[in-house]
Each structure stands twice: as C-alpha cells, then as structure tokens.
Amino acid sequence: MLKVFNDLTMEREEFVPLEPGKVAMYVCGPTVYDYFHIGNARTFVVFDAIRRYLEYRGFKVTFVQNITDVEDKIIRRAAERGTSPEEVARQYTDAYLEDSAALGIKPADVQPKATEHIAEIIDFIQRLVDRGYAYVVDSDVYFDTSRFTEYGKLSHQSLEDLEAGARVEVDERKRHPADFALWKAKKPGEPGWDSPWGEGRPGWHIECSAMSTKYLGETIDIHAGGADLIFPHHENEIAQSEAASGKPFARYWLHGNLLNVGGQRMGKSLGNFVTVREARRQYDPEVIRFFLLSAHYRSPLNYTPESLESAKGALERLYNAAVTLEHLARPERLAREQGRADEFHARLPKYKDQFTAAMDDDFNTADAISALFDLVRDAHASLGPDAPAGVAAEALALLRELGGVLGLLGRAGGLDDLAEEVQSLIDQRQAARARRDWKESDWIRDELAAKGIILEDTPSGVRWKRKV
RNA sequence: GGCGACAUAGCCAAGUGGUAAGGCAGAGGACUGCAAAUCCUUUACCCCCGGUUCGAAUCCGGGUGUCGCCUCCA
Numbered sequence: 001m002l003k004v005f006n007d008l009t010m011e012r013e014e015f016v017p018l019e020p021g022k023v024a025m026y027v028c029g030p031t032v033y034d035y036f037h038i039g040n041a042r043t044f045v046v047f048d049a050i051r052r053y054l055e056y057r058g059f060k061v062t063f064v065q066n067i068t069d070v071e072d073k074i075i076r077r078a079a080e081r082g083t084s085p086e087e088v089a090r091q092y093t094d095a096y097l098e099d100s101a102a103l104g105i106k107p108a109d110v111q112p113k114a115t116e117h118i119a120e121i122i123d124f125i126q127r128l129v130d131r132g133y134a135y136v137v138d139s140d141v142y143f144d145t146s147r148f149t150e151y152g153k154l155s156h157q158s159l160e161d162l163e164a165g166a167r168v169e170v171d172e173r174k175r176h177p178a179d180f181a182l183w184k185a186k187k188p189g190e191p192g193w194d195s196p197w198g199e200g201r202p203g204w205h206i207e208c209s210a211m212s213t214k215y216l217g218e219t220i221d222i223h224a225g226g227a228d229l230i231f232p233h234h235e236n237e238i239a240q241s242e243a244a245s246g247k248p249f250a251r252y253w254l255h256g257n258l259l260n261v262g263g264q265r266m267g268k269s270l271g272n273f274v275t276v277r278e279a280r281r282q283y284d285p286e287v288i289r290f291f292l293l294s295a296h297y298r299s300p301l302n303y304t305p306e307s308l309e310s311a312k313g314a315l316e317r318l319y320n321a322a323v324t325l326e327h328l329a330r331p332e333r334l335a336r337e338q339g340r341a342d343e344f345h346a347r348l349p350k351y352k353d354q355f356t357a358a359m360d361d362d363f364n365t366a367d368a369i370s371a372l373f374d375l376v377r378d379a380h381a382s383l384g385p386d387a388p389a390g391v392a393a394e395a396l397a398l399l400r401e402l403g404g405v406l407g408l409l410g411r412a413g414g415l416d417d418l419a420e421e422v423q424s425l426i427d428q429r430q431a432a433r434a435r436r437d438w439k440e441s442d443w444i445r446d447e448l449a450a451k452g453i454i455l456e457d458t459p460s461g462v463r464w465k466r467k468v
Numbered sequence: 469g470g471c472g473a474c475a476u477a478g479c480c481a482a483g484u485g486g487u488a489a490g491g492c493a494g495a496g497g498a499c500u501g502c503a504a505a506u507c508c509u510u511u512a513c514c515c516c517c518g519g520u521u522c523g524a525a526u527c528c529g530g531g532u533g534u535c536g537c538c539u540c541c542a
Contacts, residue, residue, distance in 0.1 A: 010472090012484095027542095028542070029542090030542075031540090031541085031542095036542080037542090039541095039542060040541090040542045041542080042542070043542040044542070046542095047542095071540090072540075073540070073541090152471095155471070155472090155537075155538080156471055156472075157470065157471050157537090157538070158470090158471095160470090161469095161470045161471065161538075162470085162471095162538060204540080225542060226541080226542030227472095227473090227536070227537075227542080228536080228537070228541055228542065229541080229542065230472090230537070231471090231537060231538065232537095232538085232539085232540095233540095233541090255542095256542070257473080257474095257536085258535090258536065258541095258542075259542085260535075260536090263534065263535070264535075264536095265535080265536065265541095266542095267541060267542095268540090268541065269540080269541070291480095294480070294481065294491080295480080295481065295482090296481090296482080298473085299473090299474075299481085300473080300474060300534095300535065300536085301480090301481095302480085304479085304480085306479060306480080306492080306493090307479080307480055307492085309492075309493090310479075310480055310491065310492040310493080311480085311491085311492085312492090313491075313492050313493085314480095314490090314491045314492065317491080317492095317505095320504095320505060320506080321505095321506095323505090324505075324506080358482085364482075364483095366480095366481060366482055366490080366491095367481095367482050367483080367489075367490085369481095369482095369490075369491080370481090370482065370489055370490035370491080371490090372490090373489095373490050373491065374489085374490075377490095377506095377507090380505090380506055380507065381506085381507060381508090433501080436501070438501055438502070441501085441502095442501095442502075442503085445503080445504090454504070454505090455503095455504080456503090456504050456505050456506095457500070457501095457503080457504080457505095458499095458500095458504095458505075458506085459499080459500090463505085465505090
C-alpha cells in the first residue's frame with residue numbers, strides 16, 4: 001500500500017487517486033530569469049523520482065509543470081541587460097530544459113508557459129471577480145482573502161496569525177494585507193496584455209491555478225513543489241482555485257524540504273547557491289542526482305563537497321557491480337557453478353520487495369537505495385567467476401530496473417565495442433603479462449587510464465570499464 | 469510573536485515499541501606480479517533530563533541546539 005504524507009492534513013495517508021489507475025500531478029516549475037541551482041534541482045529531481053515510481057507502480061501519470069516566463073525578476077533582469085523579457089525567458093527556459101535533462105529529469109507531459117495562457121488566466125480572474133472573490137483597484141485586481149474562509153488551511157495559519165507576523169508589506173489599496181495580486185497593471189517599459197481591467201500582466205499565483213485546471217481539471221491528485229512554496233504560493237493557489245470552482249483543488253499536497261548549505265538554506269538572495277550548470281562542470285550530473293536522492297525528500301539535506309564526493313563513490317560502487325554483472329552475463333561463458341547462484345537467484349525478489357516497500361513508505365528514496373546496495377553485495381558475494389550467465393543477467397536486469405525507477409544507472413552495462421586501437425593495447429598488455437614484463441604491462445594500463453579506460457585483472461580474465 | 473521541522477558512528481543517512489540498515493572515509497585480512505574491483509572483519513553511551521512500558525532511537529512531558537515559513541524564492 002502506497003502511503004504519502006499529505007501536507008494538507010499533516011498525516012501519512014494511503015494514496016488513492018481520484019480516478020483509479022490515473023494520477024493527475026502538477027509540480028511548480030521554475031521562473032526563468034537565471035540558471036537554476038542545486039536547491040531548485042532537489043525539488044525537480046525528487047518529484048521526478050516520485051513520478052517515475054508512480055508509473056512503475058502502474059499508474060498512468062499525467063505530469064504537468066509550468067514555466068513562469070513573465071514575472072518581476074525576469075523584467076528586472078531584462079532591464080539590467082538591455083534586452084527583452086522574452087529574450088531572458090527564452091534563454092533560461094532553454095538552459096532549464098538542458099540542465100534538467102542532464103539530471104535525468106523526464107520531460108513533463110505538458111509544460112505550459114504563462115505567456116501562452118493569458119486568455120485562460122484572464123477568464124479565471126474574471127470568474128473570481130464575478131463570484132465576488134476579487135476586487136479591482138485602478139487597473140490591478142486583488143484576491144480578497146477575507147472572503148475565502150479556509151484561507152491558511154495548507155500553511156496551518158489563520159489570517160490573524162499572518163497579520164501578526166507583521167512582515168506583510170502595507171499597501172493601502174489592499175483590503176487585507178494578505179490579499180494578493182491576480183492582475184498587475186502595466187507600468188512603463190513592462191510587457192502587457194489587454195484585459196477587462198486594462199493592459200497588464202498576470203500575478204504569479206494565478207498562472208498555476210489556470211494552467212492546472214486547463215490541463216488536469218478542477219481537482220487534481222498531487223500538487224507539489226518546494227517547501228518554500230507552501231506559503232504564500234500554494235495557499236494562494238488553493239484560495240483562487242477553490243473559490244473559482246467550489247471544489248477541492250488538490251487531494252494530496254507534497255512538499256520537498258529545502259537544500260541547505262552550511263546549515264542554511266541555499267537561496268538566490270543569500271548568494272550561497274551553486275547552479276546546476278556550475279556543479280555539472282565538477283560532477284557528473286548523475287552524481288548530483290544520486291546525492292539529491294540520498295536523503296528522504298522531507299528531511300533537510302546539507303550540500304557539501306564531501307557529500308558529493310561520497311555520492312560519487314557510492315554511485316561508482318553501483319556501476320562497478322553493473323560492469324561485473326554484465327561480464328558474468330555474457331552468454332558464451334561456461335558456467336560450472338550452480339549452488340550459491342541458485343540461492344542468490346531465489347533471493348532476487350526479496351530485494352525488489354525491499355525497494356518497493358521503501359518507496360511505498362512516502363517515497364523513501366534513501367532506504368530504497370540501500371536495497372540496491374544489499375542486492376549488489378549479495379551478487380558479488382554469491383556470483384563467482386563460474387556463475388551461470390542467466391542469473392547474472394537477471395540480477396543486472398533487476399539492478400537496472402530499480403535504478404531506473406530513481407532515474408539512476410541509465411548507463412549501467414552497455415559494454416560497447418572498443419576501438420580497435422584500445423583492444424590491441426589490451427592484447428599487447430596480455431602478451432606482456434604472459435612474459436612477466438610488468439613494466440610494459442603497467443605502462444599500457446596507465447596509457448589506457450589516461451584515456452578513461454580502467455583495466456581490471458580478475459580471476460575470469462581482464463575486464464575494462466569507463467571511468468565515471 | 470505565530471506556524472512547522474530537525475538532532476542517530478569521523479562524514480552522509482535509514483530506522484514511528486522488541487538485540488542500531490546502507491553509503492563515503494579509515495584500519496586489518498583475503499585475492500593480485502603490483503594495482504583495481506570484490507569479499508571478510510572492525511568502529512554508535514541513538515542531544516540532555518524526567519515519565520509511560522516487561523521492553524523506547526522510536527510514545528509522552530520538559531529542556532538545549534540548529535533550521536525553515538510567516539516578504540520574491542524549488
């Protein structure tokens with residue numbers, strides 16, 4: 001039974017989608033004004049893994065993620081650079097898609113952009129105005145939070161609590177400090193679209209309500225994002241959507257914890273961030289992905305160079321196992337040993353169950369990964385050089401299957417044909433070893449290492465792999 | 469002030485009542501021409517103090533410390 005922690009109820013609940021077998025899932029995407037950083041990546045990677053697991057579990061998932069391509073920061077960035085907001089948005093949308101692909105994040109089924117849904121957004125706001133949930137001041141439109149009695153149900157705060165926070169900017173034109181803009185009147189030099197209230201652009205929160213409703217319907221199964229979006233963003237989405245439709249907006253609200261650096265939140269404003277782009281120069285993106293999945297998604301996770309190194313070592317161990325298994329799985333091998341391998345073979349389902357149980361438990365990726373390591377250790381210990389190829393092949397298939405659920409080990413195995421030059425060097429080295437010419441032998445090994453080919457002399461013959 | 473988390477070995481991190489997973493790093497051993505990979509062995513007064521219980525890292529109460537949200541932010 002799949003259990004998920006629902007931030008709306010603050011409880012772990014059985015996951016039951018509205019329509020059996022189908023999941024409507026919406027994850028808030030990036031505002032494209034800069035490269036995204038590893039902290040942002042944590043959320044995207046985590047919910048990508050969750051999506052993959054739901055699919056693995058047999059659900060037909062419709063995954064929607066927006067791209068916010070009109071917003072204050074984009075406009076500001078464009079002004080700084082003397083270019084247009086469209087240009088800034090285009091550049092960083094491309095960068096976002098490229099970096100996410102590198103992190104192994106599957107493309108969304110629908111990736112709507114705010115600027116391409118202005119008509120839907122205007123309709124949505126109009127509905128709120130008509131129903132008395134929004135009011136117009138000059139050419140701005142605000143949501144009237146006082147009218148929505150359940151306001152605060154996600155962040156578990158009342159309007160009074162929020163007011164007491166005293167960090168709300170005072171704006172005399174708003175009826176309540178917590179009221180937020182649905183439509184912002186155009187200021188000189190800003191992009192704008194015609195609307196019943198004058199030229200302007202949408203507020204941040206409304207796009208998600210409008211686009212989620214358009215592509216997934218009025219009530220969706222899962223709405224997710226980073227924990228920092230709980231308030232005000234998701235609170236506001238609930239208010240807008242439920243005020244407009246009169247129906248529950250999302251059944252399960254999932255939020256990923258933030259990534260810390262030096263015990264503090266990684267954030268643009270703190271200047272302590274590392275973009276995925278930068279990190280990619282130093283680490284294989286799969287290492288970054290592994291690191292981001294190495295803690296439970298609702299736990300804090302601290303970013304340090306050491307933890308990345310640790311992730312690298314761990315991932316290498318998994319890949320080493322894949323290489324070993326692939327060698328053992330070669331069909332031409334003669335298997336002379338059967339006993340231990342048979343017992344191991346019988347244990348394979350256990351590892352799959354272990355993995356599934358961990359993921360069923362509110363997507364415990366850290367625990368699920370440990371099932372991979374348990375499988376790998378058992379495989380190494382149980383499959384000697386003479387183990388049957390079929391068992392090795394099955395173990396490798398399972399490792400790839402489970403790794404794939406997490407978006408890992410995509411390159412597992414895949415012993416491609418070596419370049420002839422490389423193969424002849426290996427042959428030369430074998431000849432040198434046969435005549436105990438260690439100098440020549442070691443020289444060739446170093447030579448290949450420089451090309452990223454690692455040689456290992458094993459009881460069952462020389463074997464090679466690519467450096468991670 | 470309000471709302472909410474977190475505190476487990478050198479480091480990272482699972483574990484929601486029954487002898488403390490997993491990874492990284494370290495040490496020793498096996499294998500190897502040497503390596504590499506791998507295997508075996510090895511390292512925890514579970515932040516503190518009370519309480520509940522036959523039994524608590526796990527539940528309750530009280531501390532201490534760290535963090536997040538309450539303003540744009542994944």
